[in-house]
Amino acid sequence: MAVIRPLRPLRGGADRKAGKAAEPVVQTRLQDLVVITGFSGAGKSTAMNVFEDAGYFCVDNLPPEMIRSLVELFVHRGSKVERAAVVSDVRGGVYFEALRAVVDDLDALGLSHHVLFLEAAEQELVTRYKETRRRHPLAPEGSVAAGVAEERALLAPLRDHADIVIDTTGMSAATLRGKIADEFLPRKAAGRLALTIMSFGFKHGPPREEDLAFDVRFLANPHYESDLRELTGEDPRVVEFIARDGRLEEFYGRLHALLDFLLPQYVSEGKSHLVIAIGCTGGRHRSVAIAEHLTERYRDNDDLDVAVAHRDIDKRPRGS
Numbered sequence: 001m002a003v004i005r006p007l008r009p010l011r012g013g014a015d016r017k018a019g020k021a022a023e024p025v026v027q028t029r030l031q032d033l034v035v036i037t038g039f040s041g042a043g044k045s046t047a048m049n050v051f052e053d054a055g056y057f058c059v060d061n062l063p064p065e066m067i068r069s070l071v072e073l074f075v076h077r078g079s080k081v082e083r084a085a086v087v088s089d090v091r092g093g094v095y096f097e098a099l100r101a102v103v104d105d106l107d108a109l110g111l112s113h114h115v116l117f118l119e120a121a122e123q124e125l126v127t128r129y130k131e132t133r134r135r136h137p138l139a140p141e142g143s144v145a146a147g148v149a150e151e152r153a154l155l156a157p158l159r160d161h162a163d164i165v166i167d168t169t170g171m172s173a174a175t176l177r178g179k180i181a182d183e184f185l186p187r188k189a190a191g192r193l194a195l196t197i198m199s200f201g202f203k204h205g206p207p208r209e210e211d212l213a214f215d216v217r218f219l220a221n222p223h224y225e226s227d228l229r230e231l232t233g234e235d236p237r238v239v240e241f242i243a244r245d246g247r248l249e250e251f252y253g254r255l256h257a258l259l260d261f262l263l264p265q266y267v268s269e270g271k272s273h274l275v276i277a278i279g280c281t282g283g284r285h286r287s288v289a290i291a292e293h294l295t296e297r298y299r300d301n302d303d304l305d306v307a308v309a310h311r312d313i314d315k316r317p318r319g320s
Contacts, residue, residue, distance in 0.1 A: 201283025
């Protein structure tokens with residue numbers, strides 16, 4: 001079994017500064033090791049799930065000194081593990097202070113690895129803990145805010161040595177998953193772009209996970225037609241009403257040209273997830289009709305995996 005000695009060279013040594021890859025000290029099938037760390041409540045479990053879904057060998061809540069033992073197993077001649085991800089955070093207690101030294105050891109061995117650091121604004125972390133009614137690991141009997149403050153001081157040196165830092169403030173789990181996949185997972189030239197076309201109503205709040213957003217409130221509003229109010233943009237009568245003055249067709253001419261240009265660029269760049277949000281006032285008529293139209297237009301594109309989502313279609317209009 002290979003033994004990892006505490007060599008602890010400075011991270012980013014001479015070879016790295018010169019743009020040269022470090023020569024491996026050991027021969028191994030391990031191609032990538034991701035160390036996930038950061039603030040409690042910032043999304044580390046979600047991050048680990050991304051790697052697990054991608055076929056990585058994953059271990060949660062691993063004290064840094066145990067990472068050494070795990071790596072020894074990974075680099076053993078009989079190991080078949082090629083990609084692995086571990087979560088190490090303040091739950092590891094006093095061992096957490098050794099995490100930076102362990103990362104330095106991985107540098108010394110020349111093993112391919114990345115450190116992913118997740119953070120979020122203090123109020124966001126406090127809110128998440130209140131919603132889940134869980135205790136913060138650094139303040140089991142005190143306030144969550146005090147635990148977050150203590151954790152911030154503890155994590156500051158490690159954050160500076162991370163390869164990727166992601167601020168998850170305001171991010172949904174789906175957005176975080178897409179961000180991590182874009183940053184870490186192998187990109188395939190023939191990979192398909194997961195395209196979600198979402199309708200929403202501005203009166204119910206803006207979307208939080210869109211990449212592109214279009215406001216279509218300039219179009220005729222079926223809400224003010226009593227015979228159309230109870231219908232949705234999935235009904236041909238609503239579509240006919242929106243299109244009757246010609247502005248919808250003109251809009252499509254411009255929108256199609258824009259998306260026909262952008263989507264292949266995203267596919268070529270290797271982006272894995274894209275959300276296009278279409279918003280109207282209530283999210284039941286105009287935005288739904290346009291989202292359905294775009295879904296139909298791009299559904300048969302071999303480079304795209306298209307899905308439609310109507311966020312507010314079931315929210316009934318007032319007075320109905």
